[in-house]
Amino acid sequence: MTKALFVDTGAWLAILDPRDKYHGLATAFYQEALVLYPRLTLTNLVAAETYVSVLRNAGYHKALAFLDILEQSSSIECVWSDRELEMQARDILRRYDDQAFSYTDAVSFALMEQMDLPEAFAFDNHFSVAGFTRLPTE
Numbered sequence: 001m002t003k004a005l006f007v008d009t010g011a012w013l014a015i016l017d018p019r020d021k022y023h024g025l026a027t028a029f030y031q032e033a034l035v036l037y038p039r040l041t042l043t044n045l046v047a048a049e050t051y052v053s054v055l056r057n058a059g060y061h062k063a064l065a066f067l068d069i070l071e072q073s074s075s076i077e078c079v080w081s082d083r084e085l086e087m088q089a090r091d092i093l094r095r096y097d098d099q100a101f102s103y104t105d106a107v108s109f110a111l112m113e114q115m116d117l118p119e120a121f122a123f124d125n126h127f128s129v130a131g132f133t134r135l136p137t138e
Contacts, residue, residue: 004077005037005135006112008122009104012042012050016066017057022123029136033121034075040121042070043111044080045104085110092130101126 014026033040047070055063070076081089089106101109109130112120119135120127127134 003037004039004041004115004117005033006108006117006120006122006132007033007040007042007046007076008108008120008124008127009046009049009053010123011121012046012066013053014123016050016054016062025136026121026123029121033135038075040073040076041111041115041117042076042078043085043104043107044078045107047078049104079111079115081107081111085114088114096130099126099129101130105130 010022011026011030014020014022015030017023020026047067050066051063054066070078085107088110089103092106092109093101093103105124105126108120109127109132111117112132117132119133121136122132122134125134
């Protein structure tokens with residue numbers, strides 16, 4: 001099985017925005033991740049969330065460039081959410097009813113469980129709360 005790393009919205013935003021407080025850490029780790037992990041995985045919900053944020057903060061051309069990166073990279077896999085994954089996400093939201101997980105996060109966790117991905121390139125502490133290892137370690 002190919003070793004994969006899940007990449008969350010916050011990581012993409014940190015890579016794309018030089019003003020982001022995690023930009024230096026994120027860009028350095030991204031270069032390492034491209035070597036260490038043959039596949040970087042995200043969901044279409046993470047792609048949508050990232051696109052909207054880049055659109056609002058940096059404009060249409062940069063947002064579209066992000067989508068182009070996803071489409072053109074042979075090492076990035078965007079998994080489309082389906083009914084089964086979203087039902088599993090709702091179960092996760094119910095299981096963690098004391099947390100304010102976003103729906104995108106819950107679908108991400110469901111995918112990570114389904115694909116047996118223990119690690120996430122993420123700055124969101126919810127990944128740790130849900131039992132995943134966040135990378136890079138700060």
